[in-house]
Amino acid sequence: MNELVSTATQQGVAVIQIDNPPVNALTAGLPEALSNAVRLADRDAAVRALVVICAGRTFIAGADIHELERAAWDETAPLPDLHPLLSTIENCSKPVVMAVHGTALGGGVEVAMAGHFRIAVADARLGLPETNLGIIPGAEGTQRLPRLVGIEKAVEIVVSGKPIGASDALRAGLVDRVVDGNSEGGLRQRAVEFALEMAERESPVLRTQDRHDRLGTPEAIGAYLAAGRELARKTRRHQTAPLAAIDAIEAAATLPFEEGCARERELSVQCVRSEQCKALIHGFFAERAVSRVPDVPKEMTGSQIGRVAIIGAGTMGGGIAMACANAGLDVVLTDATRAALDRGLSTISRNYDASIKRGRLTADAVEQRLARIEGHVGYDGVETADLVIEAVFESLAVKQQVFTEIDAIVKADAVMATNTSTLDIDAIASATSRPASVVGLHFFSPANVMRLVEIVRGSATGPKIIATALALAKRLGKVGVVVGNGPGFVGNRMMFPYMYEAQFLVEDGATPEQVDRVLTDWGMAMGIFAVDDLGGLDVAWRVRQELRQFEDPALRKPLMSERLCELGRFGQKTGSGWYRYDGGRTPISDPEVLQLLETVSREAGIQRRPFSPEEILDRTIFSLINEGARVLEQGFAQRAADIDVIYTSGYGFPAYRGGPMFFADRVGLRTVCDRVNELHRAFGARWEPAPLLTALAARSATFRDYDAERAAART
Numbered sequence: 112m113n114e115l116v117s118t119a120t121q122q123g124v125a126v127i128q129i130d131n132p133p134v135n136a137l138t139a140g141l142p143e144a145l146s147n148a149v150r151l152a153d154r155d156a157a158v159r160a161l162v163v164i165c166a167g168r169t170f171i172a173g174a175d176i177h178e179l180e181r182a183a184w185d186e187t188a189p190l191p192d193l194h195p196l197l198s199t200i201e202n203c204s205k206p207v208v209m210a211v212h213g214t215a216l217g218g219g220v221e222v223a224m225a226g227h228f229r230i231a232v233a234d235a236r237l238g239l240p241e242t243n244l245g246i247i248p249g250a251e252g253t254q255r256l257p258r259l260v261g262i263e264k265a266v267e268i269v270v271s272g273k274p275i276g277a278s279d280a281l282r283a284g285l286v287d288r289v290v291d292g293n294s295e296g297g298l299r300q301r302a303v304e305f306a307l308e309m310a311e312r313e314s315p316v317l318r319t320q321d322r323h324d325r326l327g328t329p330e331a332i333g334a335y336l337a338a339g340r341e342l343a344r345k346t347r348r349h350q351t352a353p354l355a356a357i358d359a360i361e362a363a364a365t366l367p368f369e370e371g372c373a374r375e376r377e378l379s380v381q382c383v384r385s386e387q388c389k390a391l392i393h394g395f396f397a398e399r400a401v402s403r404v405p406d407v408p409k410e411m412t413g414s415q416i417g418r419v420a421i422i423g424a425g426t427m428g429g430g431i432a433m434a435c436a437n438a439g440l441d442v443v444l445t446d447a448t449r450a451a452l453d454r455g456l457s458t459i460s461r462n463y464d465a466s467i468k469r470g471r472l473t474a475d476a477v478e479q480r481l482a483r484i485e486g487h488v489g490y491d492g493v494e495t496a497d498l499v500i501e502a503v504f505e506s507l508a509v510k511q512q513v514f515t516e517i518d519a520i521v522k523a524d525a526v527m528a529t530n531t532s533t534l535d536i537d538a539i540a541s542a543t544s545r546p547a548s549v550v551g552l553h554f555f556s557p558a559n560v561m562r563l564v565e566i567v568r569g570s571a572t573g574p575k576i577i578a579t580a581l582a583l584a585k586r587l588g589k590v591g592v593v594v595g596n597g598p599g600f601v602g603n604r605m606m607f608p609y610m611y612e613a614q615f616l617v618e619d620g621a622t623p624e625q626v627d628r629v630l631t632d633w634g635m636a637m638g639i640f641a642v643d644d645l646g647g648l649d650v651a652w653r654v655r656q657e658l659r660q661f662e663d664p665a666l667r668k669p670l671m672s673e674r675l676c677e678l679g680r681f682g683q684k685t686g687s688g689w690y691r692y693d694g695g696r697t698p699i700s701d702p703e704v705l706q707l708l709e710t711v712s713r714e715a716g717i718q719r720r721p722f723s724p725e726e727i728l729d730r731t732i733f734s735l736i737n738e739g740a741r742v743l744e745q746g747f748a749q750r751a752a753d754i755d756v757i758y759t760s761g762y763g764f765p766a767y768r769g770g771p772m773f774f775a776d777r778v779g780l781r782t783v784c785d786r787v788n789e790l791h792r793a794f795g796a797r798w799e800p801a802p803l804l805t806a807l808a809a810r811s812a813t814f815r816d817y818d819a820e821r822a823a824a825r826t
């Protein structure tokens with residue numbers, strides 16, 4: 112028998128174990144081996160029941176996504192077909208118990224649902240995250256899940272793509288028993304006992320496909336499906352897979368099982384071959400590739416971080432404190448004055464209260480998290496921290512002073528991090544006696560919510576510090592991307608030309624609301640002007656002052672945003688910026704801004720003209736791509752895919768478009784380059800094509816090719 116699957120008999124139960132590290136994905140060969148093992152046990156007269164269990168850290172984490180990727184890119188490649196395996200399991204004449212630990216995901220849950228019973232350890236998680244990859248649960252999952260948990264819950268699980276805990280799964284009907292995995296004999300023993308119990312019963316086993324009691328009445332089904340579609344349109348804007356998954360679930364409720372499966376397969380093929388699927392799978396692997404840094408071997412674990420000191424209890428410091436406390440770390444939060452500290456601590460309490468009100472956290476969980484955060488005035492408590500994160504005012508002089516002061520008191524092996532969003536890490540590190548221990552940790556606001564952390568490597572930052580920062584990001588549930596130490600690093604540097612271009616568009620005749628609408632219709636989470644209002648026009652203006660030596664002298668001045676700052680319109684915080692905000696957070700078009708734009712255009716001798724959505728998109732998105740290419744060739748990002756991760760996880764770029772560099776590949780670099788050249792001829796220096804873009808376009812290559820070539824050259 113294939114070593115991926117082995118069988119041992121225990122008390123008359125065939126315990127079939129899958130062992131396919133790291134996550135027991137259903138790689139080619141495994142479904143066949145599992146099928147064989149089930150068939151053999153079914154035929155074996157000494158076997159009364161079967162248990163399917165996994166070795167290693169998790170139950171099956173789904174189909175092999177590499178195989179799905181091949182099917183997405185190659186129309187002739189077959190889709191993984193689990194049907195023979197699922198029907199072998201479901202038609203087994205003896206009870207089959209699926210024993211779940213770790214994360215049972217996608218095809219893993221679909222295999223589990225084909226079993227007759229499911230037992231899970233208390234900390235197991237089960238989910239159907241296929242919609243996150245632009246596909247639907249295509250291994251009969253949309254047909255069996257509603258039969259176990261009902262239409263309403265099935266829609267919720269599939270549209271959200273989020274796994275649920277074992278106790279939720281028990282309540283929903285997805286698992287039948289939850290056990291303590293640490294009890295004697297563990298999950299394996301409990302599963303064998305459960306299987307024997309089921310074998311004792313008189314009644315024959317019930318196949319999931321034959322269950323109809325949870326499917327509900329036609330009226331109720333209609334309402335759940337309509338609500339699900341509404342939810343999908345709202346929470347998974349422009350995404351096709353969640354809606355296709357609901358269509359397939361509808362088939363479960365309205366068609367016999369076999370016909371429902373056929374409908375599911377049809378929808379599944381459409382989704383797998385879609386652009387969105389290609390982009391989302393690219394994103395999945397890109398997120399995993401970011402932790403590969405050439406001089407930081409995978410085995411390098413970094414330092415143990417148990418206690419984190421955060422200097423500065425403002426918005427960023429408070430958010431970082433929450434992110435750390437949420438991950439079970441002990442936190443020391445400090446500020447220079449009692450008043451500032453108290454303000455910070457009460458904001459944290461308020462934010463946690465809001466999470467309780469929204470039902471995201473229980474009062475107990477919040478109490479535990481708050482108990483992990485210790486507030487201090489000055490640097491008390493910082494001396495015992497394993498990691499110090501400075502989150503004070505964005506000024507080089509202020510940050511240097513803080514680093515000199517903390518250098519004198521922190522432990523010899525402590526990691527010293529700055530949360531600067533744009534400043535020079537080397538200049539900050541030079542204020543200490545140990546630049547090798549200094550790293551940038553650029554969190555995004557709100558830091559307890561946003562997934563991205565740019566890990567900024569200074570010229571002296573050691574590999575172990577990078578390994579520590581990567582492990583920390585993972586522990587916080589974030590994606591840490593290592594970037595070089597240049598002005599604005601990667602994300603913000605690319606934002607500069609994007610923002611400038613948007614400003615030139617409105618000075619030339621577009622309106623802020625038109626530009627924002629075109630961008631959000633295209634898929635950006637927010638329009639650029641709404642983003643500027645949220646971050647604060649004064650902040651952007653101050654950053655430009657800090658970075659003015661890097662600015663292109665040919666840029667038209669003063670920028671409209673500076674005119675708005677002169678009027679005290681700093682954005683949401685002052686109630687007006689590019690828009691006005693009547694006490695709320697909703698941007699409202701402001702005639703005063705439109706009037707000012709007309710004045711600015713007149714003074715600059717510009718004849719205002721209308722803009723098409725296409726022109727707005729080219730000038731904004733292509734400016735991101737062109738700067739991204741420059742960032743890449745200058746080595747500030749390791750891979751084009753890293754830039755994609757930065758933009759999809761930190762800047763609201765639609766994940767289903769893969770990120771700016773992936774999007775450029777799909778448009779075709781030759782087309783992008785031609786358009787950039789046209790804009791260069793029209794607008795001059797600011798549109799000079801990045802040499803890498805020109806070079807790749809000339810040889811009909813893509814940014815993905817570039818990444819692959821560089822990876823191959825490294826090995």
Ligand code: CAA
Binds near residue numbers: 177
């Ligand atoms: N297929 C192939 N490789 C996979 C994989 C999968 N389903 N899941 C994880 N991996 C790989 C990762 O790429 C990574 O490889 P490298 O070390 O080479 O980078 C390795 O396994 C470990 O993964 P993580 O770093 O993500 O490990 P983790 O412990 O942080 O998380 C996990 C583990 C929760 C299982 C996470 O990997 C995950 O969410 N995986 C995806 C699960 C998923 O989406 N399943 C559905 C697949 S689609 C499907 O099943 C279709 C269907 O209907 C049949």
